Amino acid sequence: MKAFGKILGLVxxxxxxxxVALGFALTHLFDPNDYKEEIRQIARDKAHIELTLNGDIGWxxxxxxxxxxxxxxxxxxANPAQPxxxxxxxxxxxxxxxxxxxxxxxxxxxxxxxxxxxxxDKHGHGNWEDIxxxxxxxxxxxxxxxxxxxxxxxxxxxxxxxxxxxIDSLTVNNARIEYNDEQTGKQFSAESIQLSTGAVHEGSSxxxxxxxxxxxxxxxMRVKSELGGQLRFxxxxxxxxxxxxxxTGEATGEPLQGKTVSFTGQGQLLVDxxxxxxxxxxxxxxxxxxxxxxxxxxxxxxxxPNISGAVSVAQFDLAKFLESIGHPLPAxxxxxxxxxxxxxxxxxxxxxxxxxxxxxxxxxSTFTGRLAVEDFARQALRVQLKADTFNxxxxxxxxxxxxxSAAVARQAEVQSSEAGxxxxxxxxxxxxxxxxxxxxxDKLLPLTRLRTLDLVAxxxxxxxxxxxxxxxxxxxxxxxxxxxxxxxxxxxxxYNGTFQASGDLDVRQDLPLLALQTHIKQVPAEQILQALGxxxxxxxxxxxxxxxxxxxxxxxxLVDSLNGTASFVVTxxxxxxxxxxxxxxxxxxxLNRKTxxxxxxxxxxxxxxxxxxxxxxxxxxxxxxxxxxxxxxALNGNGDIDLRVLGMDYRVGVIVEGDKRDMPDPACQVxxxxxxxxxxxxxxxxxxxxxxxxxxxxxxxxxxxAKMAGNKISEKLEEKLDKVNPKLKDALKGLFNR
Numbered sequence: 206m207k208a209f210g211k212i213l214g215l216v217x218x219x220x221x222x223x224x225v226a227l228g229f230a231l232t233h234l235f236d237p238n239d240y241k242e243e244i245r246q247i248a249r250d251k252a253h254i255e256l257t258l259n260g261d262i263g264w265x266x267x268x269x270x271x272x273x274x275x276x277x278x279x280x281x282x283a284n285p286a287q288p289x290x291x292x293x294x295x296x297x298x299x300x301x302x303x304x305x306x307x308x309x310x311x312x313x314x315x316x317x318x319x320x321x322x323x324x325x326d327k328h329g330h331g332n333w334e335d336i337x338x339x340x341x342x343x344x345x346x347x348x349x350x351x352x353x354x355x356x357x358x359x360x361x362x363x364x365x366x367x368x369x370x371x372i373d374s375l376t377v378n379n380a381r382i383e384y385n386d387e388q389t390g391k392q393f394s395a396e397s398i399q400l401s402t403g404a405v406h407e408g409s410s411x412x413x414x415x416x417x418x419x420x421x422x423x424x425x426m427r428v429k430s431e432l433g434g435q436l437r438f439x440x441x442x443x444x445x446x447x448x449x450x451x452x453t454g455e456a457t458g459e460p461l462q463g464k465t466v467s468f469t470g471q472g473q474l475l476v477d478x479x480x481x482x483x484x485x486x487x488x489x490x491x492x493x494x495x496x497x498x499x500x501x502x503x504x505x506x507x508x509x510p511n512i513s514g515a516v517s518v519a520q521f522d523l524a525k526f527l528e529s530i531g532h533p534l535p536a537x538x539x540x541x542x543x544x545x546x547x548x549x550x551x552x553x554x555x556x557x558x559x560x561x562x563x564x565x566x567x568x569x570s571t572f573t574g575r576l577a578v579e580d581f582a583r584q585a586l587r588v589q590l591k592a593d594t595f596n597x598x599x600x601x602x603x604x605x606x607x608x609x610s611a612a613v614a615r616q617a618e619v620q621s622s623e624a625g626x627x628x629x630x631x632x633x634x635x636x637x638x639x640x641x642x643x644x645x646x647d648k649l650l651p652l653t654r655l656r657t658l659d660l661v662a663x664x665x666x667x668x669x670x671x672x673x674x675x676x677x678x679x680x681x682x683x684x685x686x687x688x689x690x691x692x693x694x695x696x697x698x699x700y701n702g703t704f705q706a707s708g709d710l711d712v713r714q715d716l717p718l719l720a721l722q723t724h725i726k727q728v729p730a731e732q733i734l735q736a737l738g739x740x741x742x743x744x745x746x747x748x749x750x751x752x753x754x755x756x757x758x759x760x761x762x763l764v765d766s767l768n769g770t771a772s773f774v775v776t777x778x779x780x781x782x783x784x785x786x787x788x789x790x791x792x793x794x795x796l797n798r799k800t801x802x803x804x805x806x807x808x809x810x811x812x813x814x815x816x817x818x819x820x821x822x823x824x825x826x827x828x829x830x831x832x833x834x835x836x837x838x839a840l841n842g843n844g845d846i847d848l849r850v851l852g853m854d855y856r857v858g859v860i861v862e863g864d865k866r867d868m869p870d871p872a873c874q875v876x877x878x879x880x881x882x883x884x885x886x887x888x889x890x891x892x893x894x895x896x897x898x899x900x901x902x903x904x905x906x907x908x909x910x911a912k913m914a915g916n917k918i919s920e921k922l923e924e925k926l927d928k929v930n931p932k933l934k935d936a937l938k939g940l941f942n943r
Contacts, residue, residue, distance in 0.1 A: 745778020
């Protein structure tokens with residue numbers, strides 16, 4: 206028995222020596238480089254690829270089946286002259302005996318200088334689509350007859366067992382991938398790709414590190430990135446994990462206007478194809494000043510993926526962030542957009558995304574609600590938000606230097622007119638009509654962006670400040686599509702009154718068309734003017750209705766083309782620093798041919814009601830029916846308001862209605878001969894002066910004097926006719942009154 210065992214051992218030893226000797230002979234006596242053409246033909250017949258081997262082939266047989274390829278390239282049989290991939294060196298080795306058990310045990314796998322070129326031609330055909338396909342049959346070539354169909358069905362094969370992978374490491378150095386689309390002209394590339402892994406074993410963590418430079422031409426972009434983490438996979442369960450994943454890098458290019466963005470992203474990634482889900486948990490993102498946390502989950506990977514999750518953005522300076530990525534905002538009020546933070550749930554698909562249960566803080570304002578892009582292709586934006594308070598003026602672009610200079614020049618003109626407008630005395634010359642433009646030529650609207658806008662917005666505010674006007678409980682509803690924007694309503698309380706506006710904006714043409722309707726009810730006029738930075742010439746509760754339209758993309762263009770109608774009523778008001786009674790007294794004194802005994806005193810003029818209607822044409826408002834009710838007096842006027850320069854030119858008649866109050870000066874006592882007589886005033890100058898720009902109209906006063914003289918003749922004639930027959934009296938009066 207011992208002899209048998211000894212013999213068996215010697216036999217096995219001999220067989221092993223024979224195998225080793227055979228392997229040595231094969232690897233040293235057999236040179237695969239002598240069979241390159243045969244290898245190329247096998248690649249054509251079996252793999253349907255065109256393999257070119259310009260370098261040497263190195264190999265070993267046992268116990269490792271080793272292979273090294275140098276200077277090799279691969280092309281499709283459809284286009285063998287244009288390789289889609291080439292490499293400088295590929296080195297790998299496989300244990301022979303485990304292959305018999307369908308196990309792949311490999312040592313280090315190294316790939317040097319891989320260059321992969323993917324191209325889609327002008328017909329939309331990609332060169333990768335022909336990989337593994339047989340060469341096309343030339344026209345006219347005789348084809349071999351088809352093999353006869355088998356008469357019996359083949360036996361059912363057992364399902365193939367998955368191959369078990371066991372690789373010591375994988376290294377890829379200096380690889381490059383290039384994609385070119387001839388239809389769109391776009392090009393993408395990944396260069397200087399460096400990939401290294403630890404031992405690759407299914408079901409265990411695999412250290413992975415990848416670095417690369419990515420680039421594109423439309424737009425021109427360049428991105429440097431590095432990816433690291435622990436990869437784990439289970440092919441039987443179709444479960445893939447990337448643990449402790451972290452990607453870092455820098456990006457620059459045309460969209461960033463030469464700026465550089467430094468970014469990082471990290472978290473735990475999971476893809477479970479059996480459950481058709483993907484998750485990114487413990488997500489951390491950063492881009493320059495931006496910091497965000499969150500979780501993402503994608504369901505229904507086999508259908509239309511459904512995305513859900515949550516995101517939290519820490520407080521950051523949005524203005525500085527946008528500047529750091531090459532998109533600076535126009536100059537705004539100091540501190541605007543310096544404190545922005547966000548918390549929200551995510552819900553969407555690859556075509557749409559919504560921020561649900563949104564809590565957004567912008568400076569001193571807090572917004573809650575929903576913000577969504579309903580269709581990325583159409584950029585369909587849907588906004589439904591509530592805010593506690595929001596000052597919109599802080600986020601409007603600042604005026605240009607030219608606009609500021611024009612405003613300063615016009616203010617100087619107004620102040621000069623106001624200094625000489627001693628309206629209480631009525632003895633100074635009539636102020637000149639203003640000539641300075643009152644409106645900016647700065648562009649108001651981003652027309653290109655508005656033409657592509659698809660918007661539905663529903664906003665509400667506890668308090669909204671707009672054009673320095675504090676609107677309480679404000680509601681804003683607006684929509685836009687195809688260059689046509691609609692303001693359904695902007696309404697709220699304003700200084701214990703109400704405000705409401707609606708309108709349309711058509712930006713399809715180079716000169717946008719604006720139509721606006723406003724309704725203001727019982728709002729203090731002086732507070733509106735003070736909020737706009739004007740010295741109010743009037744106090745009182747104003748009710749204003751207007752329907753206006755204009756065309757242009759600046760304040761000046763819109764005002765110059767302003768057309769429409771408006772009506773206004775001001776009740777229980779005061780004409781500030783304007784003594785209409787003194788103006789009337791001066792006129793009566795002149796008619797009485799008397800001299801005022803006292804100096805005029807500055808005094809306001811209270812009134813019960815001031816109203817009128819306006820018809821606007823190309824920036825000039827005509828007011829044919831101005832009426833003012835003052836105790837004991839009535840004012841009727843007509844004139845124009847030139848909105849282009851904020852100037853006015855009115856003719857006003859003051860009528861004594863029988864007020865019994867003592868007049869301030871004996872020289873202007875009202876007698877019976879003043880009944881029905883209008884004392885004429887002329888009001889001209891900057892609109893801000895109001896009634897301070899009014900003076901006695903000397904020409905009109907002469908006509909009044911002539912009329913009064915006629916009244917006196919009629920009175921004397923009537924006294925003499927009292928003693929005449931009544932019939933004759935009537936006939937004579939009719940003769941003189943013709």
